[in-house]
Amino acid sequence: xxxxxxxxxxxxxxxxxxxxxxxxxxxxxxxxxxxxxxxxxxxxxxxxxxxxxxxxxxxxxxxxxxxxxxxxxxxxxxxxxxxxxxxxxxxxxxxxxxxxxxxxxxxxxxxxxxxxxxxxxxxxxxxxxxxxxxxxxxxxxxxxxxxxxxxxxxxxxxxxxxxxxxxxxxxxxxxxxxxxxxxxxxxxxxxxxxxxxxxxxxxxxxxxxxxxxxxxxxxxxxxxxxxxxxxxxxxxxxxxxxxxxxxxxxxxxxxxxxxxxxxxxxxxxxxxxxxxxxxxxxxxxxxxxxxxxxx
Numbered sequence: 001x002x003x004x005x006x007x008x009x010x011x012x013x014x015x016x017x018x019x020x021x022x023x024x025x026x027x028x029x030x031x032x033x034x035x036x037x038x039x040x041x042x043x044x045x046x047x048x049x050x051x052x053x054x055x056x057x058x059x060x061x062x063x064x065x066x067x068x069x070x071x072x073x074x075x076x077x078x079x080x081x082x083x084x085x086x087x088x089x090x091x092x093x094x095x096x097x098x099x100x101x102x103x104x105x106x107x108x109x110x111x112x113x114x115x116x117x118x119x120x121x122x123x124x125x126x127x128x129x130x131x132x133x134x135x136x137x138x139x140x141x142x143x144x145x146x147x148x149x150x151x152x153x154x155x156x157x158x159x160x161x162x163x164x165x166x167x168x169x170x171x172x173x174x175x176x177x178x179x180x181x182x183x184x185x186x187x188x189x190x191x192x193x194x195x196x197x198x199x200x201x202x203x204x205x206x207x208x209x210x211x212x213x214x215x216x217x218x219x220x221x222x223x224x225x226x227x228x229x230x231x232x233x234x235x236x237x238x239x240x241x242x243x244x245x246x247x248x249x250x251x252x253x254x255x256x257x258x259x260x261x262x263x264x265x266x267x268x269x270x271x272x273x274x275x276x277x278x279x280x281x282x283x284x285x286x287x288x289x290x291x292x293x294x295x
Contacts, residue, residue, distance in 0.1 A: 002010065010236045013092050014230035015242065021223035021230070022246055026253040028219030032090065035211055037070060039089035039199040046195025047097035047203060047212040049083060049188035054221035055202050074171040079186020081163035082224070087191050089161060092153035101154045102250040103133050108158030109243040125279040132272035133247060135265050165239060180228040182292075195287060 003232075035044040057063075065223045085105075112128060171179040195203065202208075231239060248270050 006231045010233070013195070014233040014239075016244055017226040018239075019245070020126040022243075022249045024218045024223045024226075026214050026245075026249050028217075028223075029093070029250075031211060032215045032219060033093065033213070035208065036090075036094065038205070038208065039195070039202050041094050041228050042087070042191075042197075042257060043195045043199030043203050044212075044215070045083075045087045046188070046192050046199070047208065048215045048220055049086065049184060049191055051212050051216035052224075053181070053185040053188040055216060055221045056184050057223065059221075060114065060181040071171065074167050075182045076186055078167040078171045079183040080190050081160045081167060082183050083187030084230040085157050085160035085164055088153045088157035091158060092150045095147040095150035095153060098253075099247065099250050101150070102159075102248045104151055104154035105161060106133060106243065106247055107155060108161035108163075109165055109239075112160075112239075115149065121238065121279075125276040128272050128276035128279070132269040132276065135269035135272065152242050165231070166221040168228060169239075180225045183228075184224060194267050223265065245273065 032044050032048065035047070040049065088102065089105060094104075096104075110126070110133070168179070168183070171183070234242075251270065
């Protein structure tokens with residue numbers, strides 16, 4: 001009698017965490033762009049990760065985690081992937097529209113979903129997500145003017161995103177949410193030299209501190225902590241497919257905050273992606289969760 005409610009709750013809980021995380025990231029992205037004229041994308045990434053690492057280390061106290069050589073390797077790769085994902089995405093949105101950059105970046109988790117698929121029904125949901133992404137990218141309007149370097153940065157961010165999913169789940173399985181703090185700390189150490197070389201003393205401007213703190217919380221500390229919990233509570237292919245909502249969140253954010261009016265084709269893309277996500281959610285209820293889910 002009590003098994004079914006617990007099963008339903010355990011299925012919906014990580015989905016809710018992902019929705020909150022994605023909304024937080026998109027809010028932080030618009031705030032981060034206001035820092036580009038002052039310290040560039042490089043400096044913005046550096047400040048975001050430094051402040052986020054300080055916040056998460058103080059809150060989660062990851063030094064209590066006991067690391068084996070294998071766990072340390074997973075955390076380092078996870079952190080470098082996280083740092084690279086942030087850095088390359090910010091480099092991309094300097095010249096590529098936010099919605100297109102997010103759609104290109106999504107090739108990473110989509111590749112993870114395809115690689116991890118084992119049943120025919122999974123390819124149906126993935127196919128719908130791919131169709132939605134193809135409709136979402138306004139090739140006819142800006143494809144010819146799309147900056148190839150910016151697009152390459154977005155695709156590189158997608159590759160880092162794929163590594164983030166794979167190694168984040170491995171590292172998080174052993175140390176749970178503390179892994180997020182360790183990963184962000186590694187990411188900050190990895191990206192900081194680039195930001196320091198590019199922005200120099202401008203990074204020390206007191207006027208940047210409130211904005212950088214806001215970006216750190218909205219774009220890193222909150223969403224990556226939530227994603228780490230979600231990663232250890234659902235199969236990798238389900239996580240990758242559910243992340244198809246990310247371009248949808250970006251498109252809606254553009255409509256609400258940037259007055260970007262969506263075309264009928266883009267709305268059809270949103271419907272296709274949401275349908276894929278619902279299908280993946282229903283499939284998840286019949287799947288087995290990872291054996292080492294976090295407590």
